[in-house]
Amino acid sequence: MLIRHVLILGIVIFFSTSFDSIFAEMEENNPVIPQFSTCSVPISGNWIISSDCTLSTSTTVTGNVWIQNNSVLTIPNEITLYVDFENSNLKVFSGSGLLIQFGGTIKQTDSTLDKFNDCSPGWDITGYYIPLESDYEGDFFSIIIDGESRDFREDFIDSIMIEGWGKTLSGDYLGWYSNSFHINDNAVDADGNPLVVGIVAVDTSIVDPNTNLIIPTLPDPWNEFIFLSSDVGSGVIGKHIDVFTGVGNMAEQETFQITSSGNTVCQ
DSSP: OEEESOOEESOOOOOOSOOSOOEEEOOTTSOOOOOOEEOOOOSSSOEEEOSOEEOOSOEEESSOEEEOTTOEEEEOTTOEEEEOTTTOOEEEOTTOEEEEOTTOEEEEOOOOOTTOOOEEEEEEEEEEEEOBGGGOOOOEEEEEETTEEEEEEHHHHHHHHHHSEEEOTTSSEEEEETTEEEEESSOBOTTSOBOOBTEEEOOTTTSOTTOEEBOTTSOTTGGGOOEEEEEOOTTOOSSEEEEEEEESHHHHHHHHHHOEEEEEEEO
16 A cells, blocks of 8 residues: 555554555655654553654564654654554554655564474574764774774774674764774675664574574563574574674673573574
8 A cells, every 4th residue: 555645643543454564655845854863662562652753773562552642653764663463553642643754664563473383402692782982982093994094992993893883983884894894874784784683693504594583582572582594793603693682882781681501492
């Protein structure tokens, strides 16, 4: 279904069956849509939206989604909001709105994990994240990237050489792979796709690329995630999975929470 200029106001939406996507096409001559603050999505339970925000990454909501208090939720291009419409609902309260820009989607979450029945024990789980240079205080150090010299905090560089990517003070991303540094607009996985929570690095001789899997022995909420094996790492060998946990210090703390041995992995 294609909807032009969609800004849904003053209605309540209930979904009881799944659907693939909803699109709102914005024409070139339309006024620029205001860029609201980034949405803060809870890791579990209901998501109650009470101020304007834009979804920055594809996200799964485990409970209801309620848009209220004259707020607008914006889902931009290439971003998907997953909701379990079989057990939850999405409501847009009077005066509020849901704006789905062209290329943005809302999709039904697969509410059952029964299909992940090929399980094996004895897996090591670690985590990796994107460090922020703004969280570091070390001296600046010059490195050559593509023939040009740039300065970064030295302790920030040390973290990147462990984690793979970091967000610089300039807002771009510094990566370390193939024994050299690289600059990119996004931190990306092995396929060149932006890193998002839910991606894992695997040994592709053990787990096929782009395979969905779950790790039910991880602590909540990670035990309910459906992961995608779209990344690799030089230290990820054998029955070892490295889980991407996000950006910044809180994401780093999550890596400590999930690092463990003897886990069960199901595909």
